[in-house]
Amino acid sequence: MSESAAALAPEISEVSRRKIAFVGSECYPFVKTGGLGDVMYALPRALIREDCEVRVILPLYGCIPEKFKKDLTWKGSFMMDLTLEGRTFFVGIMETEIDGVIYDLIDNREFFDWGNPYTSLWEDIPKYCYFSKASLAALNFLGWIPDIIHCHDWQASLVPLYLKTRFWGTPVSNARAVLTIHNLRFQGICSIDHLKYWSGLPDYLFNYPELKINDRECNMFKGGLALADWITTVSATYAEEIQTPAFGEGLDSHLRFHQPKLSGIVNGIDTDIWNSGTDRLLKATYTADDFLDRKVLNKRALQEEMGLDQDDRKMVIGLVSRLTDQKGLDLIDAIFPSLMDGNTQVVVLGTGDSRYENAFRYYEGKYPGCVAARITYNEGIAHRIYAGADAFLVPSLFEPCGLTQLIAMRYGTVPIVRETGGLKDTVAPWDPERNEGNGFTFTQYLPGKLLEAVNAAKTVYFTDRWHWDEMVRRDMEKDVSWASSALQYIELYDRLSGRA
Numbered sequence: 001m002s003e004s005a006a007a008l009a010p011e012i013s014e015v016s017r018r019k020i021a022f023v024g025s026e027c028y029p030f031v032k033t034g035g036l037g038d039v040m041y042a043l044p045r046a047l048i049r050e051d052c053e054v055r056v057i058l059p060l061y062g063c064i065p066e067k068f069k070k071d072l073t074w075k076g077s078f079m080m081d082l083t084l085e086g087r088t089f090f091v092g093i094m095e096t097e098i099d100g101v102i103y104d105l106i107d108n109r110e111f112f113d114w115g116n117p118y119t120s121l122w123e124d125i126p127k128y129c130y131f132s133k134a135s136l137a138a139l140n141f142l143g144w145i146p147d148i149i150h151c152h153d154w155q156a157s158l159v160p161l162y163l164k165t166r167f168w169g170t171p172v173s174n175a176r177a178v179l180t181i182h183n184l185r186f187q188g189i190c191s192i193d194h195l196k197y198w199s200g201l202p203d204y205l206f207n208y209p210e211l212k213i214n215d216r217e218c219n220m221f222k223g224g225l226a227l228a229d230w231i232t233t234v235s236a237t238y239a240e241e242i243q244t245p246a247f248g249e250g251l252d253s254h255l256r257f258h259q260p261k262l263s264g265i266v267n268g269i270d271t272d273i274w275n276s277g278t279d280r281l282l283k284a285t286y287t288a289d290d291f292l293d294r295k296v297l298n299k300r301a302l303q304e305e306m307g308l309d310q311d312d313r314k315m316v317i318g319l320v321s322r323l324t325d326q327k328g329l330d331l332i333d334a335i336f337p338s339l340m341d342g343n344t345q346v347v348v349l350g351t352g353d354s355r356y357e358n359a360f361r362y363y364e365g366k367y368p369g370c371v372a373a374r375i376t377y378n379e380g381i382a383h384r385i386y387a388g389a390d391a392f393l394v395p396s397l398f399e400p401c402g403l404t405q406l407i408a409m410r411y412g413t414v415p416i417v418r419e420t421g422g423l424k425d426t427v428a429p430w431d432p433e434r435n436e437g438n439g440f441t442f443t444q445y446l447p448g449k450l451l452e453a454v455n456a457a458k459t460v461y462f463t464d465r466w467h468w469d470e471m472v473r474r475d476m477e478k479d480v481s482w483a484s485s486a487l488q489y490i491e492l493y494d495r496l497s498g499r500a
Helices: 003-016 035-049 121-142 159-163 192-199 220-227 236-241 252-257 291-306 329-339 354-366 379-388 404-410 421-426 447-463 465-477 483-497
Strands: 019-023 053-059 073-081 088-098 101-107 148-152 176-181 189-191 217-219 230-233 262-264 315-320 344-349 371-374 391-394 414-418 440-442
Touching: 019 035, 019 121, 035 053, 035 101, 035 148, 035 483, 053 121, 073 121, 088 121, 101 121, 121 148, 121 159, 121 189, 121 192, 148 159, 148 483, 159 176, 159 220, 176 220, 176 483, 189 192, 192 217, 217 220, 220 252, 230 236, 230 483, 236 262, 236 421, 291 315, 291 344, 291 379, 291 465, 315 379, 315 447, 329 344, 329 354, 329 447, 344 379, 354 371, 379 404, 391 404, 391 447, 404 414, 404 421, 404 465, 414 421, 414 447, 414 465, 440 447, 447 465
Parallel strands: 019 053, 019 148, 053 101, 148 176, 176 230, 230 262, 315 344, 315 391, 344 371, 391 414, 414 440
Antiparallel strands: 073 088, 088 101, 189 217
């Protein structure tokens, strides 16, 4: 290679790398309230491993722990107009890098320096209008123009609208916008006047094809879905379900219209964090090669920690969940007395609706030594339930993807799930004739159907242990990482940006 060619090589290599900007309202480890925070953390890391350049843009909330704030570097600031009358607001950019991913946190105390990430919808609308516009302005300010801007949920759904209106003709308008639906139930619905004022978007967007839903109200998510270059959701089954009235949350016809640009890519989990072979929060680490001898050590430790009877012969069923109707808690409540057969123990971790919190407290008192309820969230306990339980319940009414069943399989804990959304896509039902499948499933949302699935799991566990252990081994060897999903996203990015 000549000297001139050698000098040009790094520049050519740099230009050829895909540049992806993630825009979302939460990201582990800075702030996390649910699965969105996990995806915003894990998918960029997986893309970095595929030689992409990735920046994650999120708000600098006041609730972010100081240990993360102290590592942030000031990158600059500017003033940005926002409202219908053109009020200007401060935009600061604080930056850090973790494992090759650059995180740019948008600083504005007026919007982000109080409360938790989500307060009330009336206050959140201005907050996320500001955040969506500031994210694009920050990319222009930094001079870092991505191929793809990957937006997440309704809080970032105005990005495609701003990109194709207020930012048209600026450098960032060369990017293509992908909008991912993590949970369609939350949409950013408000009065037309409220959003018109705070967003400053053109009047023509406040029509039925984009933002408008009735004479008084508009829907931020609806507008973003209309103007995004592509829509993804977090499983193939959920992509089909949300086009039906049962799961579409009022947007099913809108999504059917945009079906040509809609696809589902199932989530993965961070297999460095969730790794039974290296997890320091466990009593004993184990792998698919030695779980027969070592997983039981975690079961005993879990029984001791939770005040359950110490008995290897009993089947321990775990539940780590938000305690809400969406998660199928009404089904569990309805069948709970039938679970208590003298051979079964149940461990619950989570918070949510008071009626379910109180129900599990009641069952703990009624069945001492057989039921343990921790009405809180504790990361260490969660890890130990995944490792120490024999089976894991996820009987959701709907589940866009679900991460808990993936984690359970990673830890060799057999999932019992309802066939909906990502649960259907990731858990293959047990087939005794072929010795195939990696869990137990049911379809109809009925208490009796859940009980049948649990009893089927119990039957195999207590009477056919060889096949149970083979299922555990299959679960632990299943690829639940982000690697495959990241490649699917890259294929989509390349198609949208003209690389394919």
